[in-house]
Amino acid sequence: MGQQPKRRRFRNVVGKQIASARSARGLTQEAFAAKLQIAGLDGLEKTGISKIEHQVRSVQDYELHIIAHILKVPIESLFPPLGETKDSLPDLKEGYQS
Template identity: 40%
Template sequence: MISLPTRKSIGTENLIGQNIVLLRKRKNLKQTDLLAHLQVRGIDINQSALSAIEGQHRKVSDRELLAISDILGVPLEALFSPDNL
């Protein structure tokens, strides 16, 4: 029998998902806003994929990392340690 989780658990595919959420909210951006900015930069990603990144269930490419840090206006290192901002 397959057991289904009762709530969404945090994954282990990346270290920065929760930090992206924190920094995105500090900028008052919704996921849809971040998605639009990513798509303008040629990053083909949908809301499901962004949710998986933020939930640490999907790995992040180097191009995605660079674009996200640029959109959020933070150095790349801030995605790994946002408390230093």
């Protein structure tokens, strides 16, 4: 018997939408990180933005609030449709355990 494909472990559901909203605003990850740092998220640099957008880093609620503000989007728009989130639950749970 063959091995089952390895499930993708990820730690947030908002990364893709953050990347899309950032690109729509014409911001590079570096410029976005600079705006976030000015807004008070001192520890969030370009590498952190990349990890969030690739869903390998968790996002704190206060970070998400500031991210939405900087991107000038409603916070709800950073979440995928509920069905997509529900489909991702096993991978999210596994991502948090690793």
